[in-house]
Amino acid sequence: MAELHLRSVQKVYGNGFKAVHGIDLEVAEGEFMVLVGPSGCAKSTTLRMIAGLETISGGEVRIGDRVVNDLVPGKRGIAMVFQNYALYPHMKVRRNLSFGLKLKRKPKPEIERATGEVSGILEIEELLERLPKQLSGGQAQRVALGRALIKHPEVFLFDEPLSNLDAKLRASMRVRITDLHKRLRDEGRPATVVYVTHDQVEAMTMGDRICVMKDGKIMQVADPVTLYERPANAFVAGFIGMPEMNLADAVLTREGGTPRLTLAGQTVTVADGLAHRLTLADGPVTLGIRPQHVSVEADGAADAFSGEITNLEFMGHEVNLHVKIGGAVFVAVVPSDRFDRNLQRRDRVALRPNGATIHLFEAESGENVSLGGAENGSIRTTESSGRKR
Numbered sequence: 605m606a607e608l609h610l611r612s613v614q615k616v617y618g619n620g621f622k623a624v625h626g627i628d629l630e631v632a633e634g635e636f637m638v639l640v641g642p643s644g645c646a647k648s649t650t651l652r653m654i655a656g657l658e659t660i661s662g663g664e665v666r667i668g669d670r671v672v673n674d675l676v677p678g679k680r681g682i683a684m685v686f687q688n689y690a691l692y693p694h695m696k697v698r699r700n701l702s703f704g705l706k707l708k709r710k711p712k713p714e715i716e717r718a719t720g721e722v723s724g725i726l727e728i729e730e731l732l733e734r735l736p737k738q739l740s741g742g743q744a745q746r747v748a749l750g751r752a753l754i755k756h757p758e759v760f761l762f763d764e765p766l767s768n769l770d771a772k773l774r775a776s777m778r779v780r781i782t783d784l785h786k787r788l789r790d791e792g793r794p795a796t797v798v799y800v801t802h803d804q805v806e807a808m809t810m811g812d813r814i815c816v817m818k819d820g821k822i823m824q825v826a827d828p829v830t831l832y833e834r835p836a837n838a839f840v841a842g843f844i845g846m847p848e849m850n851l852a853d854a855v856l857t858r859e860g861g862t863p864r865l866t867l868a869g870q871t872v873t874v875a876d877g878l879a880h881r882l883t884l885a886d887g888p889v890t891l892g893i894r895p896q897h898v899s900v901e902a903d904g905a906a907d908a909f910s911g912e913i914t915n916l917e918f919m920g921h922e923v924n925l926h927v928k929i930g931g932a933v934f935v936a937v938v939p940s941d942r943f944d945r946n947l948q949r950r951d952r953v954a955l956r957p958n959g960a961t962i963h964l965f966e967a968e969s970g971e972n973v974s975l976g977g978a979e980n981g982s983i984r985t986t987e988s989s990g991r992k993r
Contacts, residue, residue, distance in 0.1 A: 606668030606681070606758040607633045608654065608796060614662035615649055615820070623649050624820045626663060631759075634794025636785050638811035640801055641843070646820040647800045648763055654798060655684050655761050667758055683752035684761040687768060689744045691736040691751075697723075698732040701750050722750045725784065742773045749781070762799040766806065774806075782810050804844055808832070816840050838890050838970040841963060847895045847924060849963070852932035854891040856884065856964060863959075865891060868930020872907045877960030884966060884973035892963035898936040900925060900944075901954040908954035909934075913947060927955055 608631040615624035623646045631637045639647040652658040654665055656677035665672050672680045691700050701722060705715045723729045726746045736744060745765060752760055762781075766774045788795045801807055807814045808828045816823045816831065816839075824836040835841035841849045855866040863874045863882065901908050911929035923943045925936045934955055947953065964974040 606796060607631060608637075608759055608798065609666040610650075610654070610663070611666070612663035613650070613653060613660060613665060615646070615653060615658065616661040622820065624653070624661075627820075627822050629815060629822065629825065631796060631798060633796055634789055636782070636795075636797045636799065636810060636812045638799045638801060638807040638814045639817060640804060640807040640814055641817035641823075643802060644819075645817040647802075647817050649820075650817070651761055651763055651798060651800045654759070655682055656680050681758035682761055683755045683757035683759075684763065685745075685748050685752050685765045687764045689736070689748045691744060691747060693736050695735075696732065697728065697734055697736075697739070697747050700736070700747055701732075701754055704751065704755050718754050722754045725753070725787070726750050726780075741769050742777060745769065745777060746780070749784075753784075758796065760795055760797045762797065764801055765799075766801075767803075774803075778806060778809055805846065808844070814844075816843060834972070834975055835892075835963065836972055838892065838965040838972075841892045841965070841972070845894060847935045847937065849892050849894050850898070850932075850934045851965075852891050852929070852934070853967070854889055855887065856882075856889045857886050865889075865962075867891065867909055868932070870909050870929070872909060872957070874907075874957070874959040874962060876958070878962055878964075878974065881974045881976045882964065883976070884964065888967040889973070890965040890967060890970070891957075892965060893934075893957045894961065895924065895935040895937040897958040897961040898934065899956045899958070900936050900938055901956050903952040903954050905954040905956060908956035910952060910954050913949050913951045913953060915949065916947070925953075927953060929955070 610627055610629040612626045612628060613624060614626050616622045627650065639650060641647050649658060653660050656675060660673050667681055692703065695703065698719060702715045702719050705718060723732060726749060728743065728746050728750060731739065731743055731747065739747065766777050769777060785795055785797060799810060811828060813825060813827050814831055815825045818839055824831060824840045831840060831844045835844060838851060842851055852867060857864045861879060863878050865872050865874055903910055909929050911927040911934065913925060914928050914933060915926035917924035922940055923938045925938055927934050927936060936955055962974065963972055965971060966973050
């Protein structure tokens with residue numbers, strides 16, 4: 605395996621449209637890196653430039669100690685797993701797995717050994733004599749994964765490989781892929797992986813680190829816990845987490861050094877854990893608070909924002925309470941066993957934010973100004989977190 609380096613990588617199309625804006629990214633050997641972002645953020649374009657399926661307009665892609673900008677895909681030492689499986693329909697599973705090794709003129713005993721090993725790892729031995737049309741979606745995806753694994757590439761590239769599967773099967777395949785990655789690492793055969801998805805649940809549960817992208821730019825690179833607890837900007841804060849973070853325009857003031865937030869004409873004093881983190885003068889801000897960090901109180905409670913319930917979503921173990929405050933709708937997550945079953949739409953309640961977990965974002969740039977000045981530099985880390993599953 606090998607590390608991967610992207611340095612000032614750009615993609616500009618013939619019509620002048622700039623899809624990728626000089627991004628820098630380091631993926632350590634054996635690391636599972638996830639590229640995530642909304643549709644059109646250029647995550648797949650970035651992956652295709654690494655693979656050699658898209659030309660690079662500027663910058664450098666390095667795999668190990670080789671610059672691969674001008675190498676064809678077959679010479680880059682990569683293997684790619686696609687969304688649509690891309691299996692040869694006329695070949696049985698055994699031949700689909702071994703075809704790449706046959707093209708490389710590997711000895712027959714080596715091909716048979718590798719096919720047996722890979723099919724055993726992925727538990728597809730009973731499928732070897734079937735054609736692709738006889739496979740379920742999950743089985744076909746395991747075969748596609750095996751076809752990549754058998755090549756022993758330097759870097760594995762995954763382009764939304766689970767998006768065609770139903771929710772239950774996606775969850776199962778997430779576990780299979782991450783278990784396989786961990787197994788190879790434990791056996792001393794670490795697999796360097798770049799995995800593209802638009803699904804933040806996949807990103808958070810699979811990645812050692814996650815690269816959040818928007819409009820061809822990198823918004824933040826960090827491990828899942830850091831992204832959730834310390835988002836660098838309002839975009840990352842709103843994209844990562846389910847339900848998504850509540851974001852609303854507010855005004856920050858201080859009284860005797862204690863922060864006060866005004867939202868929709870209501871002012872709340874936030875005395876707990878915010879003052880020492882702020883790196884911004886008084887003025888307009890974007891308030892960010894996760895639904896799990898809001899407590900629901902009786903209307904009129906002190907240091908809480910009053911609003912009207914617009915919707916209640918019973919999720920089984922918890923209830924998502926939607927509350928309109930001025931022009932913004934906040935979501936509060938309440939454990940089912942602590943939820944007041946008498947509440948209903950159009951009732952008024954108060955939401956009290958937890959000051960220790962409030963985020964404030966600069967109104968124009970969207971930068972998080974509530975992380976503390978001394979710690980801000982750790983947000984865009986490029987070193988592997990070393991997180992173990």
